[in-house]
Amino acid sequence: MTLTRRRAAITGVGLVTPLGNDTATTWEALCAERSGVAPIAGFDASGFSVRIAAEVKGFDAVAVIGDRKLLKFANRYQSFALAAADEAMRDAGIAPDERTASRWGCVVGSGMLGFSYEALADLHRGFAADGELNVKQLLAAGSAAADPLVFCRSQPNAGLWLLLRRFGIRGYASSVHTACSSGGQALGTALKLIRRATADYVLAGGFDSMIDPIGLAGFCLLGALSPDNDTPERASRPFDLTRNGFVLGEGAGFFVLEEWNAACARGAHIYAELAGDGNSLSSYRITDSHPSGDGPIQAMRQALADARVSPGEIDYLNAHGTSTPMNDRSECAAIHAVFGAEAARVPVSSTKSLMGHLIAGAGAVEAAVCALGIHHGTVPVNANLVERDPECDLNFVCERHGPQRIRAAMSNSFDFGGSNSCLVLRNAGER
Amino acid sequence: MNHSSKVLVTGAGAICGAGKEPEEIWQAVREGRTAFAPIARWDTSNFPPLASEIVDVDARTLVEDRKVHKLTQRSDLLGLYAAARAIDASNMVAYRECLDAVAAAAFNDRTGVYVGSGGGTYEISYDFFPLLTTAAGDLRTFGTELTSTVNPMWLLRTLPNNVLCHVGIRYGFKGANACITNHATSGTLAIAEAAAAVRAGEVDRAVAVGHHAGLEPQAGLYFQALGLLGVDAVRPFDVTRNGSLHGEGAAALVLEDEAAACSRDASVLGEFLGSGCVSEGEGLLSVRADGNGLARAMALALDDAGIRAAEVGMVVAHGNGTRASDASEAAAIRRIFGSGAPPVTAFKWVFGHLTAASGSMDAVLALLSLRHGVVPGIGTLRELDPACAPLPVSTAPQSPRSDVALVLSRGFAGMNAALLLRASTDGRG
Numbered sequence: 001m002t003l004t005r006r007r008a009a010i011t012g013v014g015l016v017t018p019l020g021n022d023t024a025t026t027w028e029a030l031c032a033e034r035s036g037v038a039p040i041a042g043f044d045a046s047g048f049s050v051r052i053a054a055e056v057k058g059f060d061a062v063a064v065i066g067d068r069k070l071l072k073f074a075n076r077y078q079s080f081a082l083a084a085a086d087e088a089m090r091d092a093g094i095a096p097d098e099r100t101a102s103r104w105g106c107v108v109g110s111g112m113l114g115f116s117y118e119a120l121a122d123l124h125r126g127f128a129a130d131g132e133l134n135v136k137q138l139l140a141a142g143s144a145a146a147d148p149l150v151f152c153r154s155q156p157n158a159g160l161w162l163l164l165r166r167f168g169i170r171g172y173a174s175s176v177h178t179a180c181s182s183g184g185q186a187l188g189t190a191l192k193l194i195r196r197a198t199a200d201y202v203l204a205g206g207f208d209s210m211i212d213p214i215g216l217a218g219f220c221l222l223g224a225l226s227p228d229n230d231t232p233e234r235a236s237r238p239f240d241l242t243r244n245g246f247v248l249g250e251g252a253g254f255f256v257l258e259e260w261n262a263a264c265a266r267g268a269h270i271y272a273e274l275a276g277d278g279n280s281l282s283s284y285r286i287t288d289s290h291p292s293g294d295g296p297i298q299a300m301r302q303a304l305a306d307a308r309v310s311p312g313e314i315d316y317l318n319a320h321g322t323s324t325p326m327n328d329r330s331e332c333a334a335i336h337a338v339f340g341a342e343a344a345r346v347p348v349s350s351t352k353s354l355m356g357h358l359i360a361g362a363g364a365v366e367a368a369v370c371a372l373g374i375h376h377g378t379v380p381v382n383a384n385l386v387e388r389d390p391e392c393d394l395n396f397v398c399e400r401h402g403p404q405r406i407r408a409a410m411s412n413s414f415d416f417g418g419s420n421s422c423l424v425l426r427n428a429g430e431r
Numbered sequence: 432m433n434h435s436s437k438v439l440v441t442g443a444g445a446i447c448g449a450g451k452e453p454e455e456i457w458q459a460v461r462e463g464r465t466a467f468a469p470i471a472r473w474d475t476s477n478f479p480p481l482a483s484e485i486v487d488v489d490a491r492t493l494v495e496d497r498k499v500h501k502l503t504q505r506s507d508l509l510g511l512y513a514a515a516r517a518i519d520a521s522n523m524v525a526y527r528e529c530l531d532a533v534a535a536a537a538f539n540d541r542t543g544v545y546v547g548s549g550g551g552t553y554e555i556s557y558d559f560f561p562l563l564t565t566a567a568g569d570l571r572t573f574g575t576e577l578t579s580t581v582n583p584m585w586l587l588r589t590l591p592n593n594v595l596c597h598v599g600i601r602y603g604f605k606g607a608n609a610c611i612t613n614h615a616t617s618g619t620l621a622i623a624e625a626a627a628a629v630r631a632g633e634v635d636r637a638v639a640v641g642h643h644a645g646l647e648p649q650a651g652l653y654f655q656a657l658g659l660l661g662v663d664a665v666r667p668f669d670v671t672r673n674g675s676l677h678g679e680g681a682a683a684l685v686l687e688d689e690a691a692a693c694s695r696d697a698s699v700l701g702e703f704l705g706s707g708c709v710s711e712g713e714g715l716l717s718v719r720a721d722g723n724g725l726a727r728a729m730a731l732a733l734d735d736a737g738i739r740a741a742e743v744g745m746v747v748a749h750g751n752g753t754r755a756s757d758a759s760e761a762a763a764i765r766r767i768f769g770s771g772a773p774p775v776t777a778f779k780w781v782f783g784h785l786t787a788a789s790g791s792m793d794a795v796l797a798l799l800s801l802r803h804g805v806v807p808g809i810g811t812l813r814e815l816d817p818a819c820a821p822l823p824v825s826t827a828p829q830s831p832r833s834d835v836a837l838v839l840s841r842g843f844a845g846m847n848a849a850l851l852l853r854a855s856t857d858g859r860g
Contacts, residue, residue: 003681027433048572073715102727112551112591120556123649124563131561135648139477143656148618151653156550156591156612161844164712170724173710173846174620177550177612185609189624196627209548213570214559217577218586279607279633281544283599286502286587298540298605368772395678416587417596419608 008194009428010271012083012092012256013368014205016097018054018355021064022087029354029374030380031400035233036355037247043117043213050225052232053211054249054356056080058187068287070166073152076346078362080252081207085163092256092268096201099271105199109113109360110175111208113215114154119147136305138261160208167345171200176337177360180320182206184363184413188277190257199364200262205254206364218250219359224287224320226323236357237384238321238350239328239392246322249356253365254298264298271371275408276307276424288326293334296320299420300338307424311342314424316379316409318366321350322357332392333410349382349397363413363421370409370425377403434737437689438626438703441636442523443545444516446493446509447680447783456792457799460781461828463810467664467676467783470577473648481644481658483678484784485509492643495694496601502584503593506549506679510594510642511601513681513791514544518602518638526695541691543606543637544598545625549619549787551590554597554603558585583722594640600800605632612787615749615842616708617641618682619790619850623706625686626698635691635730641791659753665780667750668757668824669808670816678783682791701798704738704835705852707731711845719757722763724847725749725839729767731737732837732849740768743851744833745806747797749841750777751784754814756841773820774806774829781810790840794850797836801854806831 018036019029029036036054045051054150061079062069065086074082089095096104126145138145152158160175172193172281178185190204219225226245228235236247254272254274263270280302282288282295289295293376304311320331334419336343351369358365373379382396413421445452448466449459460464462723467481491500493512518524562580566802582588590596592610599605605626612619625637654660654677661674666808669857686703697830709731711724733740748760764772779785780795785792792816800806815824823829838850 003537044570044572047571047793048577049574068738091857099710100746106710112589114551114613115553115556120559121563121568124560128557128560129564131564133557133560133648135473136477138648139475139652142477146652146656148653151657154553155614155843156548157614157842157844157846158715160613161715165708165714168712170712170727172708173613173844174611174708175613175844176609177548178595178608178610179590179592189609191630191747194628196631213573214556217559217573217581220577221581221583222587224581257639279609280540280598281595281605282606283539283603285600286590286596289576308817315754411471415592417590417592417610418599420591420608 006192006195007196007260008257008274009260010255010371011258011268012276013271014086014087014091014251014254014372015368015417016080016084017251018056018364021059022348029099030351032380033383037235039230039232042211048216050227050406051229051334052235054247054269055211056251060100069292071190072149075116075153075210075410077207081164081391082166082262084205085203088254089167090255092168095176101168103171103200104169104194105172105202106160106169107174107204108160109188109206110177111360112177117213130274139281141171154261157321162202163351178419179415180359181413181415181419181421182278182360185279187364187367187423188421191274191277192368193256194259201258202257204257205252207252208358208360209250210250211250211361228300230343234384235334236323236353238323238353238382239389239396240385241387243323243325243328245324247356249358251358252361253368270428272425272428273372275426276303278303278306278422282418282420289330289414291330293330293337296331296334296414296420299335299422303422303424309424309426311339313408314410315406316323316373317346317348318370318411319348319350320412320414321352329391332394335394343394346395348394348396351380352385367411368424369373370411372408374409374427376386377405416426434630438629439687439689439692439699440684440686440698440701440774441692441699442521442685443700444513444520445682445792445795446513447782447785447792448678453795453799457796460796460807463742465781469790470646476513479662481663481676484646485679492703499597502587504552504555504588506642506644507593509681510640511597513683514598514638514640517683517685522695523860530612531785539603541606541635542604543625543628543634544595544604545621546593546595547609547621547641547787547791548610549643549645550612550656551589552645552647552767554647555589583602586598594642598638601668605753614784614845614847615789616848617787618842619840620708621850622684622794623708624704626703629686629688636685636687638683638685641788642725643785643787644679645786646677646679650655661752664811665752666811667752667777668761668816668819668822670807670814672752672757674753675784678785678790681783681788682795682796699855701855702853705732705736706850707735708848713845715843718759720759722759724762724845725841726766728847728849733796736851741833742821742833743773743837744831744835745773746775746776747793747836747838748777751779751841761822769793772823773832775824792837794852797838797852798854801831801834801836802856803858
């Protein structure tokens with residue numbers, strides 16, 4: 001690493017979350033501690049063991065995006081991506097043109113349920129009514145049974161394509177998926193593209209929705225969700241002694257990243273620097289990190305070293321904090337191992353307490369929360385932390401404080417599969 | 432571009448319809464033994480296109496740990512097998528076993544895993560068909576009967592990042608990682624990003640795997656309806672080419688920092704020189720006729736490697752046998768090389784389009800071609816399409832012009848990626 005390495009400025013932020021369909025509304029709800037969790041309204045979940053989620057509310061893709069032709073190719077979470085990316089691009093006030101298009105990259109962490117419940121149910125009605133696919137009958141139906149739009153939406157890189165197409169991005173492009181770390185890893189990759197001069201601008205983020213009968217079923221089967229159907233706003237309580245699972249969320253978060261000097265030269269507003277990326281593998285179990293924090297520890301240390309930031313400079317840590325018994329404990333152990341004595345000082349919160357777990361979108365949305373925290377000088381609250389867990393002994397932010405300068409913030413995302421992503425964002429006024 | 436340290440290739444593994452080892456697959460290519468047949472897994476009386484299935488081995492026997500079988504899909508097993516073969520070939524685990532506990536932990540922290548994944552199947556959702564039948568359209572019943580009908584591990588089996596997860600658990604590697612789900616450039620980008628992590632000093636070595644097993648009726652139907660499938664052969668650049676045929680498989684490389692490889696006296700298969708990746712930013716399924724994206728990807732790879740086009744010894748084309756892709760690919764090759772293109776070949780005509788694994792497989796076979804000093808011919812080529820000419824392709828083997836191969840991959844979303852690899856003929860870097 002050289003002293004003159006290129007830096008990445010965050011010059012645009014866009015959000016579609018359970019708390020609001022844009023950045024300002026989401027931030028306001030977060031500061032007002034309004035929960036996005038409620039009984040599921042999008043479909044009849046009355047028969048499921050879990051009937052609550054943090055849904056995006058009142059989202060009208062056509063009103064936001066306008067391009068009906070393009071939206072035909074988009075499913076729910078891909079529409080979230082288009083809307084959040086639109087806002088980030090507008091916010092940055094810069095877009096690819098003929099001269100710069102090939103210097104624009106795009107990296108996304110995409111949701112994985114591209115084949116929706118509706119499409120599956122259609123197929124079932126037509127060709128599997130007795131419970132098993134009638135292959136001969138399906139193939140005999142030929143193209144009549146092959147809706148190209150269903151095919152397009154189900155492609156793992158369909159969301160990436162929609163963004164490339166909408167904004168005319170012609171440079172490096174990639175779609176990644178490491179479950180709950182997807183959004184964080186996408187931003188980490190984007191930072192590296194700027195550093196290694198593969199791109200001068202990157203549209204990067206994450207998006208997901210698993211709040212459909214199939215996605216909800218998958219998590220219900222695993223027993224990973226909080227079953228507190230009668231108290232939805234209290235159900236997600238990261239680090240609380242009585243926590244009993246996470247709450248599904250949905251949405252999208254996007255950044256426009258720009259090479260630092262170019263952003264400064266055009267007088268762009270810089271929310272923060274995306275300063276460091278840490279990326280490790282737990283190699284322990286599919287759904288858990290080691291109780292010692294092994295795995296997340298390496299990611300956090302790498303991110304600090306990569307950002308050239310010391311634990312003493314981190315003034316806010318947005319925890320992965322899913323509200324599951326084991327993972328919150330493992331994360332606390334990791335934070336203690338990395339921060340040492342500083343662990344008692346660093347303000348920590350999991351904003352999943354209000355907006356639920358956005359899965360592939362979580363890392364990007366929570367990095368955006370860090371950027372907004374730095375920008376506004378406000379540390380978001382960890383809602384619903386009432387009963388302290390002696391195994392989770394950190395400086396949790398339980399009530400709102402006045403404005404305070406955040407020199408640097410850290411965002412953690414750890415996934416099903418063991419990939420850990422840690423991002424460090426630095427106040428643009430530092431150094 | 433100047434890179435201070437070399438990224439070496441110290442292990443390879445591969446499996447597809449043409450064989451279970453890189454050398455076996457390369458020999459099939461060399462001898463023109465195509466591996467297509469009517470699909471055995473389902474009734475194909477209404478589905479004429481052939482495919483290249485792995486038929487002579489039960490995928491479950493490829494991965495010893497039976498717990499993993501219940502938590503993964505077919506594609507994952509192929510990926511885990513290819514990764515294991517590459518890791519074995521690199522001898523890195525044997526080396527780690529000689530280290531003390533502290534050094535072994537550091538070794539694990541400095542070993543990454545990069546995966547190009549097909550991202551899932553339609554069939555995995557068919558596990559819900561019996562429940563849908565029971566529910567008869569009533570979502571409430573769907574919810575109440577769920578746990579008695581569907582495997583509790585269903586969601587874990589669907590994860591696109593299963594190979595990443597299970598390579599980690601099996602070998603204890605804990606370094607930088609990614610799971611790339613970017614259609615037919617997935618495996619290529621896994622190699623490019625693994626190499627970037629080694630170059631940046633984030634890891635000392637990384638396993639780069641591509642895997643895909645997507646032979647299923649629903650997918651076949653879509654590809655057929657979209658006019659992307661041929662019937663009995665893949666004929667890259669041929670005037671009569673009429674589409675691609677699918678295969679299934681996986682391939683893996685171990686990429687290692689030169690100093691790290693030397694310190695453990697690893698044998699060296701080759702060197703990663705550079706990569707380029709761009710999107711054309713237009714249609715999801717279409718390609719630009721002028722090959723603009725692919726030409727830009729090649730130019731970026733040459734720049735990244737710091738070599739001139741004239742130094743390239745052979746080109747492994749994407750060559751998927753579709754009308755539009757092959758013609759635009761030939762145009763892109765002409766744009767970069769002018770009239771001086773080195774021998775061009777392609778491999779999909781032997782074992783089909785491996786989609787997310789195709790770039791990984793082509794990279795492994797490109798290194799073997801250079802090692803053997805033979806650019807295999809394209810056996811199904813009968814008459815070069817004038818729209819693709821001039822292009823130095825042949826049915827007969829050709830000789831590479833140097834020890835450098837350019838490997839091209841193209842995928843949905845207008846993705847184009849190029850890799851430059853140098854072969855080592857003496858086992859040293």
